Amino acid sequence: MTDLATDVDAVNDVEDLESFRSRLRAWLKDNMPAEVPRTAVRGALSDEEELADVQRNRDLQRKLYDGGFAGIVFPKEYGGAGLTPAHQAVFNSEIVGYQFPDRTQVPTFTPCAAVILEFGTEEQKRQHLPAIMKGEEIWMQMLSEPGSGSDVAGATTTAVRDGEMWVVNGSKIWTTGAWWSDWALALVRTNWDVPKHRGMSVFMVKIHQPGIEVNRIEMLNGAMEFCQEFMTDLHIPDSDRIGEVDAGWTVGTKWMYYEKSFNISPFITRPAGRSTEGGGSSHSPVAVARRTGRLEDPVVRQLIGESHSLSLVNKEAGARIGRAISGGHFNTQAAGLARILGGVTATQLATLNFELAGAAGVVWDEDDEELGALGVNFLVRQSSQIGGGTTEMSRNVVSERFLGMPSEARNDRDMAFRDVPRGGRR
Ligand SMILES: Cc1cc2nc3c(=O)[nH]c(=O)nc-3n(C[C@H](O)[C@H](O)[C@H](O)COP(=O)(O)OP(=O)(O)OC[C@H]3O[C@@H](n4cnc5c(N)ncnc54)[C@H](O)[C@@H]3O)c2cc1C
Incomplete structure (x- = not known):
């Protein structure tokens, strides 16, 4: 840490x-x-x-x-x-x-x-x-590629050294907000002749410059925040490399730890209990039930109770996991527990809010888009279990590196990256 x-x-x-x-x-x-x-x-x-x-x-x-x-x-x-x-x-x-x-x-x-x-x-x-x-x-993160998302170390975007510069070619995808952001951290391949985890480096990349084309992708909720970048002979100075050449996985492992533990991170400002408690949030379950006039409905009250318990468990368990990691009782891989809990809870809360919104979450007047937003949010409820690495991958990490269970079989562990079968090639 x-x-x-x-x-x-x-x-x-x-x-x-x-x-x-x-x-x-x-x-x-x-x-x-x-x-x-x-x-x-x-x-x-x-x-x-x-x-x-x-x-x-x-x-x-x-x-x-x-x-x-x-x-x-x-x-x-x-x-x-x-x-x-x-x-x-x-x-x-x-x-x-x-x-x-x-x-x-x-x-x-x-x-x-x-x-x-x-x-x-x-x-x-x-x-x-x-x-x-x-x-x-x-800043944004350039990790995922069209052919490698969960398998981040399978990245094929490649940087080749040319004196004090690196020349980068390839494509990154699902970069949230790249079109309105300034810089990104990018994990790219700098060596194809060693096993995949040993041939990557991390660079700081200015997003808007010659050599990068930023294309936008529409999401199910209509947002155009996702981007795909195409890098063609992009020149990056060696002074923008973070960490040693080919040792990007060392930086990357910590990078992904920080990413997964954002829920319990001391690095960010986030109103306590945001959107999960009754207080001021207009999307709190009580506020939603009040807006729809169903606050007294026993079924609705049950949903509110469920929502509050989920929020509370997520908050307290997250805090406890954070304390256990910073106190040295859990290794840092336990951040995956908070990531699973946070992702699953967010999906479930989006579902509960949608149920609470009732018909107004499906069809809404122009002057009542707030409840409509809950319906649209329901459409993308799974994204909290995908963005930042899927909860399935976190389950793997927790079971292997926190609980010490046997590892998945990995055939490419000791093979030079250029020899790893890819895209149907054998
Ligand atoms: C809201 C959102 C924001 C995002 N922002 C960014 C961003 O800013 N920058 C960025 O680089 N990426 C971003 N991503 C991309 C995200 O990191 C990837 O979508 C994610 O890592 C999964 O990769 P994939 O889409 O290629 O799916 P795949 O890796 O193809 O996985 C498909 C499915 O298979 C499962 N799976 C794959 N391998 C295994 C395994 N070994 N064991 C068990 N299950 C497995 C996955 O869990 C998933 O369910 C974002 C995604 C979302 C939804």
């Missing part, structure tokens, strides 16, 4: 939590706008509206930076607040009810900034981390 300010000496040097809380509370009241319930069906935003929303997020991130509250656990020399995960937890509980820059959190702060902090050179950290804290750089 990255060297966060968690040891006792460091904690003693930082502001105590209660003083932090009252300073933060006053600052939020004076500076951050109140949360506005989202009324538009996701995917119904025009490109102009989407870009305006991205800019709003950048501005909010900048506000946090100017107030000294950006990147709570990131070191001060890189623009962070130099505080602890406990301060981040306080922040998350106090930001409830305010707008916050959700588009700059995942995957910008984690896994991307977390990876740069852990594996980047001093120069790379100074170039990118302050820009991330200020909302000037939004």
Whole structure:
């Protein structure tokens, strides 16, 4: 785990939590706008509206930076607040009810900034981390390819060295938000003559530049956030490589840990209990039942109870897994447990909300898109079990690397990557 300010000496040097809380509370009241319930069906935003929303997020991130509250656990020399995960937890509980820059959190702060902090050179950290804290750089992840998603190490996008530059050719896919983002971490092949996990490297890639064509893909909910990038003789300087040549799997393993553990991550700002508790969220089950006038219906009340129990179990189990990992009681592979729980819970909550919305989740008036959004969300409910690596793959990881059960058979483990049968070739 990255060297966060968690040891006792460091904690003693930082502001105590209660003083932090009252300073933060006053600052939020004076500076951050109140949360506005989202009324538009996701995917119904025009490109102009989407870009305006991205800019709003950048501005909010900048506000946090100017107030000294950006990147709570990131070191001060890189623009962070130099505080602890406990301060981040306080922040998350106090930001409830305010707008916050959700588009700059995942995957910008984690896994991307977390990876740069852990594996980047001093120069790379100074170039990118302050820009991330200020909302000037939004990052995405280029892992999946048309022929390799779960098998990330099967990537065929290839970088060939040419002096101080690398020339990259290939394609990445399902890159969420690439069209409105600035940079990406990319895992690419740099050696075909060694087994697949030993011939990859990680690069920082400026998304909008000659050599990359970004195409958009429409999702079932109408959103056009997914992108596929085609890289043709893309030139990347060697100074943008993170970690050693061909040792990308070392960086990649930690990268994917940060990705899977975003639910329990100290690197991101996320209102505590967001969209899972009764409080202010307009999509809370109680609010949805009230909107449809069915709050007194016993069946509806049962659904609300189910929804609350799921949220509570997810939240408390996630926190417990996080504590067990940071306390050294569980190995980091246990993050897969939180990933499974979070993914399955999100799918189930989307289903329950759809049931609660009733007919308004299927057919809605233009002035009541909020309930319609629950219907559209139901269509893509499975995505929370796919994005960030599927829950099936996490089950494999948990059983093999956390519970110590026998591994799946892997025939390509010791074979040079160029000899691995692919795409029907034998
Ligand atoms: C909302 C969302 C956002 C995403 N954002 C990004 C992004 O920003 N960047 C990015 O690079 N990718 C992104 N992805 C892609 C995502 O990481 C992949 O879709 C995912 O890893 C699965 O890969 P695949 O689609 O190629 O499916 P496949 O790997 O072809 O898998 C198909 C099915 O087979 C199962 N399966 C495959 N291998 C095994 C195995 N060994 N054991 C058990 N089951 C197995 C899978 O679980 C799945 O159910 C996103 C996906 C979604 C849905």
